Amino acid sequence: MSQKKNELRSTAPDNTVHDVGGLDFGNVDMQEHDLAFWERRVDAMIVILANNRGAFKIDAMRRVIESYGEQQYDATTYYEKWCRALRNLLVEQGVISRDELAAKLAESRETMRSASRDVSGDDVPWNEGVWNEETNNS
Template identity: 45%
Template sequence: MEHPERRWHDMGGDAAGPVPMDSHDFAIWEKRVDALVILGQQRGHFTVDGLRRALEDMGEQAFESMTYYERWVASLNQNLIEAGVYTLEELGTKMEEVKARGDTYGAVQS
């Protein structure tokens, strides 16, 4: 059986060294990304295949320059824009609003 040519994102089988098994705390924004992915799928805005496609389509340079959750934010936004939940312009406006709130936006209040 012939295998299709591997693309840059096909990392299965690559030597990557040991996987650290120690646990770590997730930042609040990372937890929110997980929640948004679950909610978006439950509401029918996208599938796991759509999320994977957006990750693969972002290109190697963008993929390698982002953290795991930054990639998911990009994929999530791409899928929600494609689903018509919001526009790119609306996303940009909201990002500017959040940026203007400063570094404490989204911090857990005790």
């Protein structure tokens, strides 16, 4: 049962937004680029929180990233995906609550606005795929 190349992800039988082996996305950009400070921070937090005694395993992070819709998945960068996964998993595991997070975000936005910085008011979608022990007993 061989497959054709270039099969659209939406025609695949299950949730496979990340499962793109064999699809044609053109050449890989091999150019080195600098990481922003927030990207380094996200990386450090994931490394600490996904270790053996941390809040979750790296496999859970992959699961959250794979739960993106195709449009969101393609429109977000590598560390944006990590950052959203970090947020979702900390809430999922009860380390922080959505309310605490919302309060802190509001505070940070206010601080930045009063410093005349550009601040986005948009929230990153939580996604339909946030896993919940009561509703997902597989």
